[in-house]
Amino acid sequence: MTRNIGGIDRVLRIVVGLVLLSLIFVLEGNARWWGLIGIVPLATGLMSSCPLYSLLGMSTCPLKKS
Structure with missing residues (x-):
């Protein structure tokens, strides 16, 4: 898979993912599944690749200088 997630996008995805996962310990009942x-x-932040970005032809990854 090609990298299509830039630095800031990657950090935000990881932070949001961890915050959402922490809801498992805070919420009760069926709401834990959220x-x-x-x-x-x-996962997309750790892999630096987003399948939805690939489908839409998007990328937040900076261009490599030649």
Whole structure:
């Protein structure tokens, strides 16, 4: 997979993913499942690649200077 996530986008995805995952420990009952949504931004942030960005032809990754 090609990298299509830049530095700031990557850090924000990781932070949001961790915050959402923390909801598993804070919320009670069936609402805990909402915390599992945090897996998606955390995984895309750690891999520096977003499948949705690829489908849309987007990239926040800076261009390499030649």
